[in-house]
Amino acid sequence: MTSPLLLIFILIILVSWVYYKLNRRIEILEKQISDLSKKESQENEEIKEIQNEEVILPTQATSYNFTSTATSTDRKETEQEIQKDWLVPFDFIKNNILTIIGIFTLVLGIGYFVKYAIDKNWIGENSRMGIGFLAGFILIIAAHFIRKNYTIFSSIIMGGGLAVLYFTTTIAFREYHLFTQNTAFLITCAITLLSIFLSYRYNSETLIVFSLFGGFLAPLMISTGQSNYIFLFTYLSFLNIGMLITVYLKNWKSVGWIAFIFTAIYLYFWTIQKTDLTTIIFYIVTYIIFYAFALQNYFKSNTLSKLDILMLVLINFTSIIGLVYIFNVLRYDPLSIFPLAFALINVFFAFREYQNKKFERNYSVFAGIGISLLTLAVALQFKTHLITSVWAIEASLLLYIWKKTNHSIFKVFFYLLFPLVILSQMMTWTEYINNEKHLTVVFNPVFLTSLVVIASCFFNLILLKKESKEKSDTEFFENTFKILCFGVIYLSILFELIYQLSSLHLVIILTYSFLYSIVFTCLLLSIKNQLSISENLENLLIYGALLLFIAHISSSQIVNAVLSKEIDLSFYWVHLIYLLPLLYFIIKLIPKSQFLKQKASYWIVSFVCILSVSFEFYRIYIFSNNSNYKNLFEHQEHFRVLYLPIIWAVLSCSFIFAGLKKNIPELNKIGFSLLGITILKLYLYDVWQMDNVSRIIAFIILGIILLMSSFMFQKFKNMLKNLVEKDENSADEEI
Structure with missing residues (x-):
């Protein structure tokens, strides 16, 4: 027992001493840099004062131009900031990877030390819990004292401390049963409230991300396997409301996206596990919360960023999938009530833009989502398949928004979603085989779903038609997409046709x-x-x-x-x-x-x-002779020997005539090749199969055709020769 504790104590002293030396050295360097920056700023101020004395005041027009230029510059900077928003989480991880790994390692180290102490029976269950809580609070207090000089570092340390508190509560409840589930839940809620308070107090987006992860994982940490979804989703709804308030106060968008992902997973998992009508309330509450989250920038500055648009698309269609699935499983009607309700909300905002005479991005987005939802409502009213219809319409909506906003992220999501539409449609087609009841013509769920996908494909093709027609690196992918669209349209109608004719x-x-x-x-x-x-x-x-x-x-x-x-x-x-x-x-x-x-x-x-x-001449010959199975072979042989050479001879003459008339050498070659095959067939096979009368008829007719062909060939040959000579003479006269 003594040796491990002594070793740990020595290591702590050594680390503290090294940290003290490094910290002292860093403080000296910071002081030197601060002195240099102050000196440089003083020199810059002196230069500016000298320049201001020599500058002539600009005219009013120049001032106006300068203002407009500054405004355009601000807009460009704003657009660049919006473009960078998508990469912020990745930049944060890249720049702080060592700190994140460090705190993760420290938490694991504390955990392994506690485990080692437990295995050696050094501490009891209550002491174990006390050590965990103490370690967590020590990390939080340490982060508090270094927050001014090391903001991000302190946030990560504080997040690690909160993680220790969460895991300590979980282990104390699940492994040692030191308190009840309600007490454990209250403790996790208290930790979540503490983390939210600290993140708001220290203005740290990093910290609230840690808090959010802890808040959404808390129900899993203290779960006993019993179903209490009303309590669960009430808790999640309050957590999301807190998220929404934080986003509106601090503009921390990453918080909303993390909350959306967790909430969607919880809702879908519970909907599939236990479909209940009460869950509809939580779907509607979730829809309102995240719709409001997506409209934060819209309410403040009447603009929608690409991530706001993406959230509007996702919250509308993910909510409809869950709600319609519940209605479908529980056999409630009408299925179109939710798409219609959500469509009215989006149409309201589109009408708001219309009244303000603003027909730009916002109007296009709201109108596009509204029309898509109305289309989906009609499709569901006719009992189409939910997932296939939703994905097809959503894919077209993403492509439409990309064309209106020119944000490539929507095109990427479209190309990711469209293959899923194809796979879902293929699964829909299998119902032609698996369906025990006979499906009505056209107005059946399978073909109506196919019609939705067909309409989506046509819409996508029309939108992509406006792309550049020049050859580019994306030509292969665009051709592949068009082939897939044509294939889906073709097969959808073909399978319906085959199914309806299957009894014939x-x-x-x-x-x-x-x-x-x-x-x-x-x-x-x-x-x-x-x-x-x-x-x-x-x-x-x-x-x-x-x-x-x-x-x-x-x-x-x-x-x-x-x-x-x-x-x-x-x-x-x-x-x-x-x-x-x-x-x-x-x-x-x-x-x-x-x-x-x-x-x-x-x-x-x-x-x-x-x-x-x-x-066709063969079939007409068979039908006109009232053939039956007994004399079919005889008639086939008679046609093959007597009539087929005549037909081929006529065709060969036609090819030669067309080739000479249109000056196409290939047709001449085809005509002579067919004529050669006909003659070879006649002399090598047909002559030996004919009776005398048929042989005479065949030779006479074929001879006449050959003579006429030769005559026409010579005539056209002379005609062409005369034309050439005439052109040459006229050219000589002009000279």
Whole structure:
């Protein structure tokens, strides 16, 4: 027992002696610096007096300009201060990291010493508690005496002392049961009041942060596991009211944010653990407190900083999530009552700005939040999914506020929240599979939620359209965002379509799905300028459309389904609807794009055309011959051997004709390539499969087509030659 105490005593003496020597040396240096600064200030005053005698008084106009310049300078300084507010906590930690680590280490050291003394049975339970309280008060008293010269250092030391008092109370209650829960709670409240008084007395934001942490952690420290949420949230409400008063008196914003985070955690945890109607009262009280916190600068100077705007967004939407969740679980109606009530509050402030003819940042923020809440109220009234709808609308609101305020923090939060919207929407889609009841067409919770997300995506795309069209480092992310938006819109409608058609034949489902996909892609391409779609994204959409055409044309099992009487023949006309977007795609969309700059593009588009004509003539041939499963193979073989070469020959001539007319060499190559394939197919395969009559017909028709193609080729060749000679002659005449 003697040796550890002796060692500690010696260490304390050594540390005190070193501290005394260092402190003495620092005082001497401070005195020297003070003398030098006084001397320098005297010299500066003498120089200013000499300059003032020579300066001529400025005119009134000059004075006015100087004033306006000073005002603008003050504004810039204010803006810089607002920008720095976000980094204040990080700067504080960076500049005082050693002090923070030191006090943390000291508290741990005291704790380990007390533990060591307990293990050795040196002190009893009451003595242990007494040592803890004594150590805490010693630190607080020491901080009191050094507060004038070392403000921040003393605040951290005092915060450490308060931490010791909190932990001592907790251990005395939980481990040693020296007093009841009520007594422990009163002691923690007293410590919190003491810390608030000291922070206000010494004007220390650092100290009140320590106090706030202790105040919010106190219920956890003395918790016994029993549910007494009314007492808990009453205590938290009073603590938040104290926070609000402190913020309005001292303008300590960090205090409000810490209180908001702790309060939100408590409220959400309790709402999920035990959903109770009484909790609504505490949600409303919390909303009023933190809404007032967000409007502190607005009431004082009619301005909203970026953190104030962020708090307005968070307190509105976090409160609605909790309140609507409670109503939904307890099956109360209407769910839209809370979004409507909060919307009216924001609309009131927007109307206030409107009456004052101020249509700047404040008006945009209040109006944006109000409209978003009204939209959410409509969405919830139609029983949409809460989290997905809230996040989608909140994401759009953040993007809107970023466009109005140009504060990048809102754009960052938008890009963080939007992936969560996508994930939440994907979880919403799973209800098409898991839902046991049949969902009504369109007016069902899943698709109505999808409509909210679709509206949000369109709104986001319109806002981002105003971004710079020049290529930048963010082009990849913007293209990715647009692809995600298009994907969500496309899949939302597709899944609803598939779900509502799920009771029909698979061919019908696939046909409608492909038709919808083709129309959707062509629609995007037709409004590419309005959506500011980049060249790379446009090419990607064109390739996607071509693949959809190929898949729809070649994979359709409509012939087999009609022949087996599973679907009616009239449905074939629905299948042919794709020809309209295909013609529009080839005639209107492709020529206006940069897609044709690539030589391979002509080959892909031509392949789609050949595929379409070949398959549709095949289906018409099968249906017109009243085929059935018994003679289907025979008719297929007859079409493949006799009619397909003729169709390809006609197409090849068409490609050659178009290539010559429009002077596109690639079309000529495609036409001759298809003609070569047709001839090879005819001589290597078809001739051996035909009867004599079919062989004669095929050779005659194919021969006529080849002769006509050759004639047209020669004619256009001579025509082009004459045009070239005519141009050369006219050029010689001009010379």
